[in-house]
Amino acid sequence: MTMYLKCIACGEKYNEDEIIYSCRRCGDLLEVKYDYEILREKLKESNWRKLPLSVWRYRHLMPVRNHSKIVSLNEGGTGLHQCKRLGKLLGVKRLYVKNEGENPTGSFKDRGMTVGVTKAVEHEMNIVICASTGNTAASLAAYAAKAGLQCIVLIPSGKIAYGKLAQAMVYGAKVVQIKGNFDQALEIVLELSEKHRKVYLLNSINPFRIEGQKSLAYEICDQLEGEAPDKLIVPVGNAGNISAIWKGFSDFYQLNLIRSLPQMIGIQAEGAAPIAQAIREGSNSIVPMNKPETVATAIRIGAPLSWKKAIRAIRESKGTAETVTDQEILEAQKMLARHEGLFVEPASASSIAGLRKLLDLGRVDKNDTTVCVATGHGLKDPDIIMQTCKKPIEIEAKIGPILEYLGLSKPIAPIATIR
Ligand code: F0G
Numbered sequence: 001m002t003m004y005l006k007c008i009a010c011g012e013k014y015n016e017d018e019i020i021y022s023c024r025r026c027g028d029l030l031e032v033k034y035d036y037e038i039l040r041e042k043l044k045e046s047n048w049r050k051l052p053l054s055v056w057r058y059r060h061l062m063p064v065r066n067h068s069k070i071v072s073l074n075e076g077g078t079g080l081h082q083c084k085r086l087g088k089l090l091g092v093k094r095l096y097v098k099n100e101g102e103n104p105t106g107s108f109k110d111r112g113m114t115v116g117v118t119k120a121v122e123h124e125m126n127i128v129i130c131a132s133t134g135n136t137a138a139s140l141a142a143y144a145a146k147a148g149l150q151c152i153v154l155i156p157s158g159k160i161a162y163g164k165l166a167q168a169m170v171y172g173a174k175v176v177q178i179k180g181n182f183d184q185a186l187e188i189v190l191e192l193s194e195k196h197r198k199v200y201l202l203n204s205i206n207p208f209r210i211e212g213q214k215s216l217a218y219e220i221c222d223q224l225e226g227e228a229p230d231k232l233i234v235p236v237g238n239a240g241n242i243s244a245i246w247k248g249f250s251d252f253y254q255l256n257l258i259r260s261l262p263q264m265i266g267i268q269a270e271g272a273a274p275i276a277q278a279i280r281e282g283s284n285s286i287v288p289m290n291k292p293e294t295v296a297t298a299i300r301i302g303a304p305l306s307w308k309k310a311i312r313a314i315r316e317s318k319g320t321a322e323t324v325t326d327q328e329i330l331e332a333q334k335m336l337a338r339h340e341g342l343f344v345e346p347a348s349a350s351s352i353a354g355l356r357k358l359l360d361l362g363r364v365d366k367n368d369t370t371v372c373v374a375t376g377h378g379l380k381d382p383d384i385i386m387q388t389c390k391k392p393i394e395i396e397a398k399i400g401p402i403l404e405y406l407g408l409s410k411p412i413a414p415i416a417t418i419r
Helices: 034-044 057-059 084-090 109-122 137-147 162-169 181-197 206-211 217-222 240-255 274-281 306-315 324-342 344-360 381-390 399-406
Strands: 005-007 030-034 078-080 092-097 127-129 150-156 174-178 200-201 233-234 263-269 320-324 369-374
Touching: 030 034, 030 127, 030 206, 034 057, 034 306, 057 109, 057 174, 057 217, 078 109, 078 217, 084 092, 084 233, 084 324, 084 344, 084 369, 092 217, 109 137, 109 206, 127 181, 127 217, 137 150, 137 162, 150 162, 150 181, 162 174, 162 240, 162 381, 174 181, 181 200, 206 217, 206 240, 217 240, 233 344, 240 263, 263 274, 263 344, 274 306, 274 320, 324 344, 344 369
Parallel strands: 092 369, 127 150, 127 200, 150 174, 233 263, 233 369, 263 320
Antiparallel strands: 005 030, 078 092
16 A cells, blocks of 8 residues: 555554545544655656656655646745845844745645645545635635636635735635634534535645645755755644645655755744644643734634644654744844845744744754745735835926935936046
8 A cells, every 4th residue: 555544643544535534533633654665666766856846746755646637736846045135134054935925826835735626636526615814715716716626715704814815706716704713714614524525625634735735845855955954944823834844854854865854943923822832831732722813814823723743743853833923023024025035924924033033042053054934925915014114105207306305316427437
């Protein structure tokens, strides 16, 4: 058997073609397991290294049997930007930003959805559903449109960035705004998908989505020419992505494609930080927050579903978790834009804010090769910029006053011609 599903708590195994989201025996999370011997052979025989950087470059490590059914919008292959100016400012020598805003719908969710929606097609499902703080909804709606499936998304009313809402609407999803938060929306879709077996759930509880998202780690290793970074810093909301990225690095390590593993560092907004709190207290469980609040609406989550996987990733990698304030997030967003030309949404900037804090605390060393994951594009949430940046001046359409405003009224002396 190349792959199967396994419960992370009791170890119960399930066939990979079963439609199941959590363990029937103990209710815990499932993960996809592979026989690495078989994967090693498959990789040896394939030309994966010649394929362009993308999720499907790693098709042999993905849980898809029939490659002709793949639903793709060209996801992955995002830039790993070396940030020399920002690195210098923060005091870290090798800083990289993995810019997931370069994905088709502008976030890392596309990596998961290309696999998840392909599975929906394999399972012959007609309807897909998710709860979302915005990006999952936008991504699922796009991939469902590409595959010709109906899409339902539940979002917290008034608490998602406008760009994301616009995306879900234009791709034709049935958008339901609930009078509640993300955690409540998630509870509803979990129940709904158990009751209506023809509705396929594509939140990150679906173990196949995580498989697509692990390609983010594969790409980083390939972009660093076969090395893993020392530190991997990523924003944490529902905690699927940090788990996925750790799985990706672990796969590459098991397959002897990298020689070391990074420390995984999860960053949460101060007002929505149950995982960081558990790590700080050395606890093996989280205390959900009933009223999560942060300007970074993407990670405004009080009861992260994949907390157990996230804590495992942090502990196994000898990493950590930290919190950042809304102000630190907004400052980091501007720093990244103004020093590196990268415009990311607030949740994404929390990884930069977290790095800044950890450098101050001496928990990241200036010599560490550090990768911050920028999870989503800044244009998703232009409102926040309108609120935090100074409004541009309005001037008469005449050159005089414009020159005066720009401080260019006095003509600059012509450069003497050299004979
Ligand atoms: N960054 C962004 C931009 C996100 O949209 C999310 C999650 C995260 C980070 C956190 O990732 O949940 O895997 O820990 N957004 C989800 C959504 C919850 O519905 O779009 P996570």
